Amino acid sequence: MHATATPDRPLPITDVAQWYRETDVIVIGGGGAGACAAIEAAAAGAQVILLEAASDAGGSTALAGGLIYLGGGTPTQRACGFEDDIEDMYTYLLAAAGPNADASKVRLYCDNSLEHYDWLTHQGVEFKPEYYPDKHTNTPNEAALMTTGNEEAWPYSAIAKAAPRGHKPRIKGDHGGIPLMANLLRRAREQGVEIICEARALTTIVDGEEIAGIVARIDGKECCVRARRGVVLCAGGFIMNEEMVARYAPRLARGNYPNGNPNDNGSGIRIGIGAGGAAINMHEGFICTPFYPPHQFLESIIVDDSGQRFINEDVYHGRLGSAILDRPDRRFYLVIDSRHFDVLERPPLGGYPVAGTGETIEELETELALPEGTLAATLKTYNQFAARGEDPVQHKHPKYLVALDQPPYAAFDLTPGNGAIYAVMTFGGLDTLPTGEVLTVEGNVVPGLYAAGRNSAGIPRCAEGYASGMSIGDATFFGRLAGRSAATRQ
Amino acid sequence: MHATATPDRPLPITDVAQWYRETDVIVIGGGGAGACAAIEAAAAGAQVILLEAASDAGGSTALAGGLIYLGGGTPTQRACGFEDDIEDMYTYLLAAAGPNADASKVRLYCDNSLEHYDWLTHQGVEFKPEYYPDKHTNTPNEAALMTTGNEEAWPYSAIAKAAPRGHKPRIKGDHGGIPLMANLLRRAREQGVEIICEARALTTIVDGEEIAGIVARIDGKECCVRARRGVVLCAGGFIMNEEMVARYAPRLARGNYPNGNPNDNGSGIRIGIGAGGAAINMHEGFICTPFYPPHQFLESIIVDDSGQRFINEDVYHGRLGSAILDRPDRRFYLVIDSRHFDVLERPPLGGYPVAGTGETIEELETELALPEGTLAATLKTYNQFAARGEDPVQHKHPKYLVALDQPPYAAFDLTPGNGAIYAVMTFGGLDTLPTGEVLTVEGNVVPGLYAAGRNSAGIPRCAEGYASGMSIGDATFFGRLAGRSAATRQ
Incomplete structure (x- = not known):
């Protein structure tokens, strides 16, 4: 031996x-x-x-x-x-x-x-x-x-x-x-x-x-x-x-x-x-970033630093985690409006720091250093379709579609390395x-x-x-x- | 033995x-x-x-x-x-x-x-x-x-x-x-x-x-x-x-x-x-879809069926191929305007069929069955920045940034399975x-x-x-x- x-x-x-x-x-x-x-x-x-x-x-x-x-x-x-x-x-x-x-x-x-x-x-x-x-x-x-x-x-x-x-x-x-x-x-x-x-x-x-x-x-x-x-x-x-x-x-x-x-x-x-x-x-x-609970976050929009959505925000947290970790050159934000501010009373499970706030979406866009007009355009499209109970862009389920039209706005930072949890096995x-x-x-x-x-x-x-x-x-x-x-x- | x-x-x-x-x-x-x-x-x-x-x-x-x-x-x-x-x-x-x-x-x-x-x-x-x-x-x-x-x-x-x-x-x-x-x-x-x-x-x-x-x-x-x-x-x-x-x-x-x-x-x-x-x-x-030659295609925009760009169109063809094959639930289009129609004289190397044409970008958007307003919004943003020689959304090199503002428009279908070449090793x-x-x-x-x-x-x-x-x-x-x-x- x-x-x-x-x-x-x-x-x-x-x-x-x-x-x-x-x-x-x-x-x-x-x-x-x-x-x-x-x-x-x-x-x-x-x-x-x-x-x-x-x-x-x-x-x-x-x-x-x-x-x-x-x-x-x-x-x-x-x-x-x-x-x-x-x-x-x-x-x-x-x-x-x-x-x-x-x-x-x-x-x-x-x-x-x-x-x-x-x-x-x-x-x-x-x-x-x-x-x-x-x-x-x-x-x-x-x-x-x-x-x-x-x-x-x-x-x-x-x-x-x-x-x-x-x-x-x-x-x-x-x-x-x-x-x-x-x-x-x-x-x-x-x-x-x-x-x-x-x-x-x-x-x-x-x-x-x-x-x-x-x-x-x-x-x-x-x-x-x-x-x-x-x-x-x-x-x-x-x-x-x-x-x-x-x-x-x-x-x-x-x-x-x-x-x-x-x-x-x-x-x-x-x-x-x-x-x-x-x-x-x-x-x-497995790659998981637990963006819920709170389940209200399924009513958010999640964008990358092109100011665009890239996923339906009602996915399992492992699908979001995977999509984010696949794009190492990007920053990621979860955006809510004042209607969802009650969730701020306790920090989200995912450990996300607040990345910015804005009295208007343009102000938030600037604070997040997103290309001018992109987040505003994304939100406009999202809200127009949400009002009709549709999301042809990313296919989120209608039950989570609520127009984000009640400023002020806030964004959490989901970018890996900035505090967010990415659980893996x-x-x-x-x-x-x-x-x-x-x-x-x-x-x-x-x-x-x-x-x-x-x-x-x-x-x-x-x-x-x-x-x-x-x-x-x-x-x-x-x-x-x-x-x-x-x-x-x- | x-x-x-x-x-x-x-x-x-x-x-x-x-x-x-x-x-x-x-x-x-x-x-x-x-x-x-x-x-x-x-x-x-x-x-x-x-x-x-x-x-x-x-x-x-x-x-x-x-x-x-x-x-x-x-x-x-x-x-x-x-x-x-x-x-x-x-x-x-x-x-x-x-x-x-x-x-x-x-x-x-x-x-x-x-x-x-x-x-x-x-x-x-x-x-x-x-x-x-x-x-x-x-x-x-x-x-x-x-x-x-x-x-x-x-x-x-x-x-x-x-x-x-x-x-x-x-x-x-x-x-x-x-x-x-x-x-x-x-x-x-x-x-x-x-x-x-x-x-x-x-x-x-x-x-x-x-x-x-x-x-x-x-x-x-x-x-x-x-x-x-x-x-x-x-x-x-x-x-x-x-x-x-x-x-x-x-x-x-x-x-x-x-x-x-x-x-x-x-x-x-x-x-x-x-x-x-x-x-x-x-x-x-290696996953390659040869969207060039012609090199004029680097002046295109490439979108998925959310009507959004997702990559800088001046990447190596292997980087584009990889990004597309990673998203099996999507359709993909390469969009040009009339300024680039001379390339239509010979089919692109990638074997892409023509997916649609339009006198306006809205018409092309409809023909490609993209969500209403999305391709138009994407192009508007792209053109605004291109006029300034910038692409903060996807970071394409300035030398390939040309506003796509000369209708009519045409789109090639890059979706795997629709005729496009995806070479692999x-x-x-x-x-x-x-x-x-x-x-x-x-x-x-x-x-x-x-x-x-x-x-x-x-x-x-x-x-x-x-x-x-x-x-x-x-x-x-x-x-x-x-x-x-x-x-x-x-």
Whole structure:
């Protein structure tokens, strides 16, 4: 064995002096994907060891809002009076995944959405059948259901019938990840899964072409753990690894608020690559500037320093964040009139400083150093159409169209680097079949190696189409499949 | 040996029954990078075999315009009366490489630009010291020198002092790649390089952690070729491999004109990944819609279906192509007035159909189905500023600012899918040191493996900053370094 095992040097099984432990399935990482993989592997009859790098399991899922993207007419949707259709959900999610969508995963995910809902509730996850109607980053009360993406926003609104599909495990406010992970981890332990904490996976153990185990640092020592059936990588994304972000997802380096936990360092992805897996979609990620709440900001206009609008202001905050980070040479402003000044009583969630105010729009234009006449022309066009309940320029939904004609005006500065929050996390990972089997660059399976959650490239594939709930939905659903696949490998 | 060797299954040297040939250095691919690698490896005293998959060497470089990005005061620049500075070239290229720039490569490339110019001329490459002043995709005459990127266009014009740095090997018109490759291949043969054509590399041969040779299909048979010092992968990008484009660079799949030769199938990149190399920047590539010539089109305005301008119309065609392909939900139009109707005598290079005409701008606006008043407002603002020689909205250079105030008006349709050309090629490849050494995902060197040209990620890293000449400049310069490194490996 080398002095220190590294992901790019899998250990030949012939070099294993002694097995620390032997089991059927090893799961790396105890977040949403890993917990579900462990539960299902155990349910399929496998002996399961889960290695968690932190001092307790939970991962980034436990820190998250906990929203789970589910639809097709879940009991919660129906109890709240919403109809939904699997095909609408599929059409929406496929479009939202962007050009690198994995249609087979989206199909399977949607077809099994009701089953996954049931499974989650059987693990003890509770959804309070109440709908929260406003645009928000999460339901501020105990309500489970809200619209969490661009379903009602152009161009997606023209593609598929919208429905609220974000389902938050019951808790008051933001932290739905806590009850979710508490239930999943309790359930895993009940199923006999052995969770070893402070156990950091380092590299795979290979038996010819098969993955036969993991070298992990446990209690400060490098230990060899044998997996008779499979290893499931569920160790999270790489947003906390600055070097990997610079190398693979440099656009995300412009974010200033990495979403995740310190162990989102890409170790699972690197272990998978070292074992022959192909990584795909590595450049993509979530880019969010939370311009709501307050939901009144959807009635604003957002302009760049050409004085022009460039997006419908009713999009999901991730779509706005992506559009802004794509244009590094520009400044960005959110403009409101006095009718919206009540929101000034508390600072917007996005941390935007006030960029300027004006008794007239021309005065604001000057204060923002926009080209003469441009903001005034933009507002004139916007107001003319808003009065008719239309926005042919950027296609904002009529319900947010209010003429901004009550001076004075004010503008917030959304320009990255000037105080605004740009939250980021990664979407790239190992290329897997829906079963979780990891593929090589030639599309062959690496026998015995599985991945789920953000160790794999899953349902969410692009910043501009992301919706809250896609990550945990994907991680929990495909985590289950990967665990089952590993447990039942012939 | 498996029935057929594949990139993801390197062949252990212990499985080699018989060596077809033994040499010091194997170069895979006889394009610009491979030819230069072979020349320099041979010059360093190595025995060199170059394996070329096609029936003759030349690669995509031979098919290309042949422009080479060189600066810092080359003899050609000076003969044409231009001053240039290494630091300006460095600042520009670093910015043009975008967020994923490899600063160490850009630094080395610029510092050695004059040396590389000399080296090329010593191989027999001739540059006619004549400057071509208009915007064009290549010099239409024998002139060597032209401005080939965004040097004079905002925002780059504000970052570094511009200079023309595209150098075309002497030939009349487009095909500078022909004399370039003719000289390089002649020189390689003179140096004793053995070029074996119709020899397709399949996978590496590994001796422990070292790369010790290549399995290639030669004369229909799988043959093992031993490399005592190193293997240099120079087999081109992957734009001709639809599956790889869909998997790694889905944005490029929207292009309709792949730039390259049929062997740009990513085989070298896949062989490198299979041998433990890390691939980076795989999503990026060149996206070009040649809206010039005619250069008069730089005096147009280009709008999307919000009726607004979104770019300075004096950018390199790759920057426009990238901006358009990033906005798949939009339509795009290039608008001219009657002063520019003489260009209608021959169709624009980009293949754009006429989208509409109007006696007034309002009539054109209606014909293009743009929101009422938007195109008129855009033109009014543009004309007001153009009359003052300014474009504070999109920052077009004053020399292209002419008020469009001579009706009738006409518009060309630039919308992808409506006839416009969107030429594409890939930028992603193996992560290498400037020496060409291939790195693993952990940043360790794969001993004996080198890559250059589009088998590696080099100087060009993003669509929006690309300039003609960066690819061949990078391929020839870093090809040389990789060849020398392989030949002199201890």
